[in-house]
Amino acid sequence: MNERTALIRRIRVCLAIVIAGLAVSGLTAFPLREELALGRQILRGLGVAAFAPEAVGWVDRVGEGLDATAAAFPFIAYGTDWLAFAHLLIAVAFIGPWRDPVRNVFVLQWGLVACAGIIPLAFIAGAIRGLPLGWQLIDISFGVVAAVPLVIALRATRRLEALGTVAREVRPDLAR
Template sequence: MDVDANAVGAPAKRAMTVIRVCLGVVIAGLVISGVTAFPLREELTLGSELLRSIGAASWLPGLAGWVDRVADALAATGEQYPFLAYGTDWLAFAHLLIAVAFVGPFRDPVRNIWVTQWGLIACAGIVPLALIAGTVRGLPLGWQLIDISFGLLAAIPLTIALVLTRRLERQRLPVISGVHEVSGSET
């Protein structure tokens, strides 16, 4: 297929840049949440100590109390049942694998549009999961809302990426190795 050099143009290049920035934000968020899920016990202990050292119990008693409770639970289970942390290790690993899935649309958003759509479905699924499982497991509503916010925040760059990807798709431009290139024929 012959493609006019002007067909790729600045708008398509800008769209690719914005798509990649949006997907990069999602990938970074997943990697950070994955990596930080490995040392939960240490993080919650540190968070509890930090909240106590700044006197947060007096102005955020619910938060400080909840963090203390979770830190104590992780310490107790870590001492008596260390194998339970293996479940959060798998959670962390899953976050890292999900991040890798977004490399496909980062390289070629049109061909891998389904990953972006799947990401938005996952973001929507966070809401009922947090509300139902959070309530069943006795999590405070505020904590459930924090969990929901991750899905809502990730949906913003994913929606932008999806809209721009659909624009690129309508232009039917060839994408070679994830970068728009103009050649005399389709390879």
């Protein structure tokens, strides 16, 4: 395998990780109440309350809040439907660099900006909304974790660009 092929493969593996993460995040934002009910059962079954009572208490509180909101104001869940849709749409944006990384490098850069933006958002909005610090750190971890494959893909894309790869070498259909 030549260096260009190896770089393209590395970029695509990294993008597959990001796309899959966004798709899972999006799809799991639709059934929040059902997932949280299952999570509560699992936490109780594993006896997590014995060593992490605050975490279990928080999950219970969130579940109660979702249940109460759904009973009184079911239309509020429409907001998380849009959140789910946004995750899926963001995942689609990474198809551009999958097809032609050099030409669409800005998507990788934008993804890294979004990852960085998670940090102040989680700290500021989390504090305003009364989320525990641990939960804010979990949210921040998603941005940190997603940044890793994006940085790897960006570096590989820069190397691919330095090799002088043109679009038709990455995507033969562009040679027409």
